[in-house]
Amino acid sequence: MTPQEKLRSWFLLNQRDLPFRKKKQAYSIWVSEVMLQQTRVAAMLPLYENFMSRFPTVADLARSSEEEVLSAWKGLGYYTRARNLRKAAIYVEQNFNGSFPKDLNEVLKVPGIGPYTARAILSIAYDLKHAVLDGNVKRVLARLFIYEKNILGAGADKDLQSLADNFLYEDFPGDHNQAMMELGATICLPENPKCLLCPLQSDCKGLSENLLDRIPLRTKEDKKLSLIGHFIWLEKGEEILLIKEKKPRFLKGMYVLPYYFEGKLPSEEYRSSELIQDLANRKSLIKLPRSFSHTITHHKFQFWIHKEVLSEKESDQLVSAMREEMDCKWVKKENLENEFPSSLASKVKKIILSD
Template identity: 40%
Template sequence: MENQLSNLEKIDIETFQNDLISWFKNEQRDLPWRKDQDPYKVWVSEIMLQQTRVDTVIPYFNRFLEWFPTLDDLAEAEEEKVLKAWEGLGYYSRVRNLQSAVKEVREKYNGVVPNNPQDISSLKGVGPYTAGAILSIAYGVPEPAVDGNVMRVLARILSIWEDIAKPSTRKVFEQAVRLMISKEDPSSFNQALMELGALVCTPTSPSCLLCPVREHCQGFYEGIQNELPIKTKKVKQKQVQMAAFFLTNQEGKVLIHKRSSVGLLANLWEFPNVEIDFPLQNERRQLAGLSEDTLGVIIESFKRMGQIQHVFSHLIWNIDAYTGTVSAFPKEEQDWKLVTIEELEDYAFPVPYQKMKKLYLDRNY
């Protein structure tokens, strides 16, 4: 590791800290989670910001804090309401883990978010990055908070040629932050590194001439900033072909189904759907048969509304959306419901099914 961080010797760390933190205090974005250093709010924001853009998170964060202003409110909330508050953000295991963890904080730590690495890291869904972010931002503890932005920034500044896609590489960057972090203001230091990666030291075409720490950057000095960081490409996503049905009964109520409590999009609601792993020769007959055999749902008539594509990190759903009437479904099962169009608003649906609902409403109202 010493070899990988040898360029640290070329940096005046105190000057680097001052240049970085001064820039951050002058140029930081006005974001709702920066209004105070409440550990609960910092925690919520950091979980939301995982794999999600800042602009997307802002309205979700504001609504989430409106619905669950305190840790106790979230701990006591019904899961259905929590999922509804998260609807559309994706990666729903994040909010399930968050709610489980705040319950543990309430029971084990009297509702006070732990302020040390050992206890906070033991909470469900709290990895090294989230732990470091909460500890440094909320409590002023000089712990590293290393995400993709930070790894990109430090790969360029210190000319680190390790593959950031490998989990083991994170240790190199965590050690770099431990050696560089401001003990007086770890909150601003960690946030400044993240902000620098988001605004200036971007993945492509970094704005080096605007960079407050350009004079410390080995990548800029050597003219190799565009070659770093090293990151191997992900495995190609699996394509899944599906048919989904917006089905109404004679009263105009819509048939919905609750997904399993485990696996992808657990406990969210969806419209009846089937996976298609063969070419359709007689579309209507085959889909009707598939729905009856796979779901126990008997469709009287249906027509095609359009196609929806949804991209996950590991797979792509290609959904052919249909509307039709339903004459039978497994009533004895609790995970099937008939609800009015208005009542659909009370249930949390993944994004592709929200799009499907919009497709139906745009065509029928």
């Protein structure tokens, strides 16, 4: 048997039972691939099932509001993925009558879809001859063929894509790509790979040369910006104020608790609007004694919370002044996480309730 045949046989016997593998359907594969970007399978599965029940077709997703999609996405983070998925559904509905295109160049025009996702969908859903390249596949290829360069370095993707293309089992490209990803996720692990269980152990040059402890080489400068942020909790009876700014640095298109950053900022786009700065300067705000940490891509935050309870008259005056520059709304406290679908909301609420 060829290595490709051995790999496919292993996959058909050992693949995990995942809901998006039950049908070769472009839409479900597409949603799963977007969700799995920067999210582990175990964490993604229950959210995937809920999302698909709410938006079972491209048309359903295209007709939804952004707030509905963000609410269904809650728990997955990186909300730009959800916004792009909705935009992409609208694009596919308008340009392809809801059917996912089969041409790679056309797929790459769809909002939020890059080379990996495009190749994964086309090969798995339509059995088109496109080899995928994600982190797991890069590791398998680097060990299988002894690729000793930094896999995060310039030119590495081009080299590894060439290896992937040449290794593709063209008779079964969808199975092959899933097998490569499955092998990297369950057998060819970053540390302590399970070589005795690997269907490619006799074909692996890295194993035969005893190089697995240093391949693949991954060197990346992981510099996170550290910022101190502040949330403003404005309370009126059983409701709290959420805002949606026109051009926020984070949490775009989402209703959020007002927030701002202090100290030296990386750039002007981190600076709050004058209205938020005016809010921050209210002498009646009370700073709560506990803070919490939070990370978003390339950023590490320490957030403090400032609370004020407003009268009906105060709240009306405040909101009427703000509505000229941003959207505002009052929401029930118990609905905070639905209206502000981010783990940040849960962290803020936890501190508020413990105050």
